[in-house]
Amino acid sequence: MKKLSFFNRIAFYLNLVSSLALLLACIVPYTNSASLAFFSLAVPGLVLINLFFVLYWLLRKRALVVIPIAVYLYWYITLGSFITFNISPKPIGEHTSLNIMTYNTLGFRGKEDDWESTAGDSIVAFINTEKPDIVCFQEYDYMKMDKDSFKGYPYSSVDSEFGKNDTRLYQAIYSKHRIIDVGYLEFGNTYNSSVYADVLVKSDTLRLYSVHLQSLNIRPWNLKSERSDRLFARLRRSFEKQQQQTEIIRKHMDSSPYTNIVVGDFNNNQYSSVYFNLKRDLKDTFIEKGNGYGATINFWKFPFRIDFILVDPSLEVLSHQNYTINLSDHEPIMASIKIPRNK
Secondary structure: OOOOOOHHHHHHHHHHHHHHHHHHHHHHHHHHHOOOHHHHHHHHHHHHHHHHHHHHHHOOOOOOHHHHHHHHHHHHHHHHOOOOOOOOOOOOOOOHHHEEEEEHHHHOOOOOOOOOHHHHHHHHHHHHHHOEEEEEEEEEHHHHOOOOOOOOOOOEEEEEHOOOOOOOOEEEEEEEEEEEEEEOOOOOOOOOEEEEEEEEEEEEEEEEEEOOOOOOOHHHHHHHHHHHHHHHHHHHHHHHHHHHHHHHHHHHOOOOEEHHHHHHHEEOOOHHHHHHHHHHOOOOHHHHHOEEEEOOOOEOOOOOOEEEEEEEEOEEEEEEEEEEOOOEEEEOEEEEEOOOOOO
């Protein structure tokens, strides 16, 4: 340290702070600490900062380069990269695959949250063009739909069927395959929930959970007007609710008699404890067959991947696609899976 210039000393301390933050982020998925959950949201940025310091110390030929390199390797081994590269799949015949889409539609009101928006019509047209076998909507507004919106889907489960509740953000599942049972998981004291549908695909039954976890309710104007201590306290409460909601879903999944698939808006990224708790041994279709960064929402121009499709390990992932259609604050994703014949 005595041989470091003043500028390099500043860089060294900044490097220590960023490396420590990334190490803490690596712990988050394995704890229930809501206070540490903030670090998981910053993982991509922290990784880039540590890579910057790798280059910085390399150019200055300093042995201090081992610090960011060691932390970077620990992150990569522990949590894995947020960027994936997969070979494009070969064309799959429709009779051999099941295409599942999930989409938070923001109530079909468009990115500006406008009740007069025509975004709903565009979303319906998009779904009917892409023709997924099953589509799950979060923040679904049944009042904006008519009976012919999804006439290609003879089976459906609309959240409002469980009883009108003006304080809940509704969900819906539309399917080309027969739905033999549906259910609703009550989270309590929140706008959010999870619904599920047991879908009969040929001779197999899949239990499909559509998840909408507690929103963090972060908006740019909140950051400017809300006191930092109150903002962090509110976010901490949101993280705690997410963890509680995840436990409810996981407990229900563990008692499921069928093959489980979990899709939806987790309102947290792939480095969070809620993602790890829901995923466990399931396959993340983006990791299996996706490409690039996989962002599903932009906050203040920062991209995050918070919408997921997780499938049972017995199911082969054939493809994963991220869309950019700019009709909601979220973007839809779709995965194609193959169900083993010997199930």
